[in-house]
Amino acid sequence: MKFATLASCFERLQATTSRIEMTALLARLLGGAAPDEIGLVCYFVLGEIGPGYKRVSLNIGDRAAAAAIALAAGTDLSAVEAAVREFGDYGDVAYHLIEAPAAESLSVTDVHRSLSAIAGASGPGSAEEKKSILARLLAAATPVERRYLVRLATGNMRLGAGDMTLLDALAEAFLGSRAERRALEHAYNISSDIGLVARTLREGGLPAVQAITITLHRPIRPMLTQRVARISEILERIGSPVIAVEEKYDGERIQAHKDGNDVTLFSRRLTDVTDQYPDIARHIRRCVAADTAILDGEAVAFDHETGTYRPFQALMRRRRKYQISEVAAEIPATYRVFDLLYVNGESYLHRSYPDRRAKLEEILSRDDHLSPADRIITDNTDGITEFYLACIERGLEGIVCKSCADDSFYRAGAREWQWIKWKSDYAPGLSDTLDLVIVGANAGRGKRAGTYGSVLCAAYNSEKDVFQTVCGMGTGFSDPDLADLPRRLAGARADRQPARVMANPQAAPDFWFLPAQVVEVLGLEITESPIHTCNWDPVRRRGLALRFPRFVRWRDEKSPEQATTTAEVAAIFHRQREV
Numbered sequence: 001m002k003f004a005t006l007a008s009c010f011e012r013l014q015a016t017t018s019r020i021e022m023t024a025l026l027a028r029l030l031g032g033a034a035p036d037e038i039g040l041v042c043y044f045v046l047g048e049i050g051p052g053y054k055r056v057s058l059n060i061g062d063r064a065a066a067a068a069i070a071l072a073a074g075t076d077l078s079a080v081e082a083a084v085r086e087f088g089d090y091g092d093v094a095y096h097l098i099e100a101p102a103a104e105s106l107s108v109t110d111v112h113r114s115l116s117a118i119a120g121a122s123g124p125g126s127a128e129e130k131k132s133i134l135a136r137l138l139a140a141a142t143p144v145e146r147r148y149l150v151r152l153a154t155g156n157m158r159l160g161a162g163d164m165t166l167l168d169a170l171a172e173a174f175l176g177s178r179a180e181r182r183a184l185e186h187a188y189n190i191s192s193d194i195g196l197v198a199r200t201l202r203e204g205g206l207p208a209v210q211a212i213t214i215t216l217h218r219p220i221r222p223m224l225t226q227r228v229a230r231i232s233e234i235l236e237r238i239g240s241p242v243i244a245v246e247e248k249y250d251g252e253r254i255q256a257h258k259d260g261n262d263v264t265l266f267s268r269r270l271t272d273v274t275d276q277y278p279d280i281a282r283h284i285r286r287c288v289a290a291d292t293a294i295l296d297g298e299a300v301a302f303d304h305e306t307g308t309y310r311p312f313q314a315l316m317r318r319r320r321k322y323q324i325s326e327v328a329a330e331i332p333a334t335y336r337v338f339d340l341l342y343v344n345g346e347s348y349l350h351r352s353y354p355d356r357r358a359k360l361e362e363i364l365s366r367d368d369h370l371s372p373a374d375r376i377i378t379d380n381t382d383g384i385t386e387f388y389l390a391c392i393e394r395g396l397e398g399i400v401c402k403s404c405a406d407d408s409f410y411r412a413g414a415r416e417w418q419w420i421k422w423k424s425d426y427a428p429g430l431s432d433t434l435d436l437v438i439v440g441a442n443a444g445r446g447k448r449a450g451t452y453g454s455v456l457c458a459a460y461n462s463e464k465d466v467f468q469t470v471c472g473m474g475t476g477f478s479d480p481d482l483a484d485l486p487r488r489l490a491g492a493r494a495d496r497q498p499a500r501v502m503a504n505p506q507a508a509p510d511f512w513f514l515p516a517q518v519v520e521v522l523g524l525e526i527t528e529s530p531i532h533t534c535n536w537d538p539v540r541r542r543g544l545a546l547r548f549p550r551f552v553r554w555r556d557e558k559s560p561e562q563a564t565t566t567a568e569v570a571a572i573f574h575r576q577r578e579v
């Protein structure tokens with residue numbers, strides 16, 4: 001496939017404000033891709049050059065992009081900088097500034113090869129090498145291609161298509177309808193690699209996709225928890241006669257892959273964080289009695305002298321330090337394992353939670369640094385409440401209740417009623433904060449001139465793969481947070497309402513943003529609203545809104561699709577009413 005075909009599809013994707021049209025455009029594009037290209041096309045659409053978990057970084061910053069554009073255009077840096085002031089985007093600068101006619105016709109594979117060479121360049125002289133590879137690509141390209149080459153290289157693709165939109169498009173192209181997306185989702189959930197799913201589908205059809213299996217060092221998308229409004233609802237919601245109540249740790253979710261002595265650790269966003277936790281990798285080598293295994297658990301900072309857990313912030317301090325081995329000694333992390341997904345070549349996803357837990361206990365030799373999550377088994381609410389209070393006393397964040405039924409499988413990537421969390425109350429009305437996605441902002445006035453006065457926040461509708469607004473938020477920010485807002489949001493600026501953002505005209509902000517930044521928000525209650533589109537009822541012309549939202553913190557470890565869902569907001573609203 002010619003890269004020009006891709007670039008012209010990208011132009012159309014950017015111009016559309018309809019998700020259905022976006023899916024149709026992508027389906028047509030994917031339908032025309034050859035087996036060895038289709039995976040690359042998927043990565044490019046997502047603004048990447050490989051599966052997200054591989055952490056392939058091109059490391060082309062604004063300065064390097066400017067230098068490459070100058071080289072390809074035969075001008076100096078000051079001309080590029082002037083054009084950046086005029087157009088505001090390096091892709092547009094490359095489009096306008098480089099005048100040479102396209103030297104050759106680039107294929108998708110050519111572009112991927114060159115970008116991979118840029119990613120692979122390291123050591124002294126690599127900055128020069130990256131610049132000249134990019135300049136050569138730009139010189140060979142047409143103006144529209146240049147726009148997207150620069151956006152790919154600088155990590156600013158901003159097409160607004162997410163992985164679920166791509167799965168819909170693949171289903172439409174190869175299985176006849178978007179309704180078939182579910183058939184592809186499982187393969188994606190256990191491989192976290194949309195390129196692989198696309199390639200397999202293109203080559204071998206649905207049976208081949210269904211044969212995709214768990215592979216070590218390739219992350220599985222994590223199973224997630226639901227929430228309820230009252231502790232007394234937990235048993236009824238889970239629906240199994242006995243449940244397990246586990247301690248809830250306030251640390252970082254870590255999926256550990258052990259392959260002999262080779263250990264890989266993945267974060268909640270499925271990036272490789274092995275370098276961040278050399279201590280945990282060591283404990284896993286020592287304490288896991290299996291040749292191969294995939295564990296799910298939480299890394300928590302633990303004070304071995306006092307035997308108490310330390311807060312999430314302590315763990316995050318490790319991240320900022322360069323010399324991780326030194327900080328690891330100062331702030332040791334322990335690994336509390338709550339699930340087993342795979343052992344000695346066998347998937348455990350379709351085993352019940354009690355079976356998985358029994359095997360987990362069999363293969364773990366527990367010590368201070370690594371142990372299965374502490375828990376009780378109970379059939380009554382008093383038992384749950386007692387354990388919860390004891391957890392809070394020990395400085396934990398709360399509990400996670402889990403079904404023990406025969407069908408309590410590990411549902412990769414799903415948020416269902418098999419796992420329910422209960423945390424200490426943050427606010428009188430809500431039992432939890434929401435994680436929302438910033439999709440817009442209003443200009444600041446007075447004291448806030450130069451930054452934003454408020455941001456427009458949205459929840460994720462996972463059924464439709466769109467973002468629906470829930471509130472405008474202007475309070476809770478510290479002065480430094482406020483001052484930093486424009487920088488934080490700069491990369492996501494969009495010149496019109498993005499296709500996957502649903503907002504009513506009354507809520508239209510001064511500036512739009514593509515869904516990228518996730519923020520934790522505290523609020524008083526959920527109410528009906530004629531303005532916000534969360535769970536929009538077209539007949540009553542009402543959605544749901546969060547009242548009195550306050551900024552709590554940034555959730556950089558979450559992707560927009562991992563934000564609070566509109567279904568969760570609806571569940572909170574209905575339960576609030578019952579109370």
Ligand SMILES: Nc1ncnc2c1ncn2[C@@H]1O[C@H](COP(=O)(O)OP(=O)(O)OP(=O)(O)O)[C@@H](O)[C@H]1O
Pocket residue numbers: 224225246247248249250251252253298338373400421435562
């Ligand atoms: N015993 C446990 N079982 C499952 N998850 C646990 C447990 N202890 C701690 N956790 C953590 O709790 C998280 C879910 O609760 P929480 O609301 O704190 O996190 P979140 O990031 O806001 O939500 P989510 O991960 O569900 O999107 C899990 O992702 C996991 O990292």
